[in-house]
Amino acid sequence: MGGGSDQDAHVSKSSPSWTTRTEAEDGGTRVINLDHGDPTMFERFWQKMGDKCTLVISGWQSISYFSDVGNLCWFLEPELGREITRLHQLVGNAVTEDRHIVVGTGSTQLLQAALYALSPPDASEPMSVVSSVPYYSSYQPLTNYLKSGLYKWAGDACSFNRDEPYIELVTSPNNPDGFMRQPVVNRSGGTVVHDLAYYWPMYTAITSPADNDLMLFTVSKCTGHAGTRIGWALVKDKEVAKKMTEFIVLNTIGVSKDSQLRAAKIIGVVSDGCQNLDNPDEHLFQYGRRLMTERWKRLRDAVNQSGLFSLPDFPSNFCNYVSEVTEIQPAFAWLKCEGDIEDCESLLRGHKILTRNGKQFGASTKYVRVSMLDRDETFDLFIERLSSIRL
Amino acid sequence: MGGGSDQDAHVSKSSPSWTTRTEAEDGGTRVINLDHGDPTMFERFWQKMGDKCTLVISGWQSISYFSDVGNLCWFLEPELGREITRLHQLVGNAVTEDRHIVVGTGSTQLLQAALYALSPPDASEPMSVVSSVPYYSSYQPLTNYLKSGLYKWAGDACSFNRDEPYIELVTSPNNPDGFMRQPVVNRSGGTVVHDLAYYWPMYTAITSPADNDLMLFTVSKCTGHAGTRIGWALVKDKEVAKKMTEFIVLNTIGVSKDSQLRAAKIIGVVSDGCQNLDNPDEHLFQYGRRLMTERWKRLRDAVNQSGLFSLPDFPSNFCNYVSEVTEIQPAFAWLKCEGDIEDCESLLRGHKILTRNGKQFGASTKYVRVSMLDRDETFDLFIERLSSIRL
CATH class of the missing domain: 3.40.640.10 (Type I PLP-dependent aspartate aminotransferase-like (Major domain))
Structure with missing residues (x-):
């Protein structure tokens, strides 16, 4: 793992949302922005990977427009x-x-x-x-x-x-x-x-x-x-x-x-x-898969408990890469409001959860797209707040 | 100055044109490409500046789409x-x-x-x-x-x-x-x-x-x-x-x-x-100005000697930045063929000098644009070859 203090400095400086406040401490006032698919979920993985993924580039490097003049795509490194x-x-x-x-x-x-x-x-x-x-x-x-x-x-x-x-x-x-x-x-x-x-x-x-x-x-x-x-x-x-x-x-x-x-x-x-089978913690796809599995389980639990929403059901398939049957667990949740609620985005916005309206995807306003890729703290707040919504 | 061996490795790997062959050794066979305004002239300056301009970026940094959500241009760092x-x-x-x-x-x-x-x-x-x-x-x-x-x-x-x-x-x-x-x-x-x-x-x-x-x-x-x-x-x-x-x-x-x-x-x-007046070698604009002055002098000498070409004459002006009268010495030479030569680009291409045809700039084919910003070796070859052109 890379140097802690620098990372903390960075985190406190540029990531105001990176806090460990719970929904109770927060009082439901924080805006939870899940409109974009900003993949900040991966930040922790890369922090754990430390210096091996650090790029060092000298002032004189890569000055030219050209990367590979012999290649059709001559600007590809x-x-x-x-x-x-x-x-x-x-x-x-x-x-x-x-x-x-x-x-x-x-x-x-x-x-x-x-x-x-x-x-x-x-x-x-x-x-x-x-x-x-x-x-x-x-x-x-x-x-x-x-x-x-x-x-x-x-x-x-x-x-x-x-x-x-x-x-x-x-x-x-x-x-x-x-x-x-x-x-x-x-x-x-x-x-x-x-x-x-x-x-x-x-x-x-x-x-x-x-x-x-x-x-x-x-x-x-x-x-x-x-x-x-x-x-x-x-x-x-x-x-x-x-x-x-x-x-x-x-x-x-x-x-x-x-x-x-x-x-x-x-x-x-x-x-x-x-390729490093001895150290599964360095396996991005396993890390991502584990986190997505957990997040989707928590989201489905919250949705089932609330009764106001529904989510798509996905088929399982054999994944050649992990050599087992795995489920689809998308980067976005395509959340539907059930019953009489016609505008899911407005409903959620009323609870300070920002999502993208289904109509922007050519679909009904009963749907919204919710990013599943935000930081843990944001996702935790989202689940807590979603669970608390009553009509 | 930064570590020499890494730079040399880089240079030999990715900069095949970075050689010290003279025109005589080269036998006039090398294609001199001055069509683009590729500013590789500055490479040597940045090599001399060494580590102080090295960027180090950790794997976990700058993951998000966002840089400054409060700013109108929210992706500006x-x-x-x-x-x-x-x-x-x-x-x-x-x-x-x-x-x-x-x-x-x-x-x-x-x-x-x-x-x-x-x-x-x-x-x-x-x-x-x-x-x-x-x-x-x-x-x-x-x-x-x-x-x-x-x-x-x-x-x-x-x-x-x-x-x-x-x-x-x-x-x-x-x-x-x-x-x-x-x-x-x-x-x-x-x-x-x-x-x-x-x-x-x-x-x-x-x-x-x-x-x-x-x-x-x-x-x-x-x-x-x-x-x-x-x-x-x-x-x-x-x-x-x-x-x-x-x-x-x-x-x-x-x-x-x-x-x-x-x-x-x-x-x-x-x-x-x-701002560092004690060390003029670290002053990019002085470095650039000196190099451009020298290159423009050599180009004008070659052009005058040959009699086949001409260059624009520029007025001098007082530069508030250097507090003296300075000349215009552009990043490109707008070279004109004199006399009966109607297609300057073809003439130069025949001598394996690639330039951009005047017609691409809405002007006559008697003109070409020549980059003045390439590496020393390329510029040296250009001047030597230009001087040797006879009709």
């Missing part, structure tokens, strides 16, 4: 490419052979790069972009904010019936509801972007290596380093990978080298931990 | 904000009072954020974006690549005569030609984005603090850390700053914390160096 490939091979969640790796400033940038790459530059009409309800709340604004003539949001994939080219966004496990997903349109002239941000063993069973043409991942939900803003795409088609690279050059002239080097270090430590 | 303000105050090149700082993934992202913020969301026609010829070659593709309905490229500001709202991009000192610039359209309904990437004492005289409504800067051309991808905007209007922040949230959900912390460290060391 080779070390990061290697560590991404190694991790996928260890976990068995994605095929990396015959794929180009394109690094992005988070998978958000890569999603836009994919839309740019998959839309013809000279079509008379913008390409339709669809996703099944409930879909990730950012897909619509991301597609529409620049009023692009290349692509436009066309809503729920399940009701898309135009006989024209389209791009379907498939998030699996899905954000917000956690279910595993497949494309639903399946027509000629369509392409699919597979957003696999949550296809890691702490959230779901790894049933087979994903083998799609265009797959997106992010360190944010894999290791918890959201602030690092690093995502990657595994891309089969060379021309698509080239156009995605072109987008990132136009958009931000490449991707922070510092964050790439840090992500390489962190991902390397994750892989080392997975 | 407070430390970076403070160091930016301190540097501007020391150098006197921009007013920071009553300005919002918006951090971006390089000033490229901030330019797009500015276009987004300054274009009304519901106009019937996209807003015209103009800049005076010769303009930065990326402005046109940056404005048009997504075929946005919010804004579109409208070319040379000097010939813009439509009676409608517009955004004028003013780069000063200008990229590619190095001259100081002012807006030229000056009509009602227009807004101006001031790209001040090169308004630092190594490139030009600091005649007064820039006091514009929207000013863009980047560490790339200030400290040389292009790979860090950090830029910042100083924005007077709160609503514009909010919309720029919104753009960056949609585009990349904030900006790499690691790079922000590194930029804060580096900029802090630059300010310390400027």
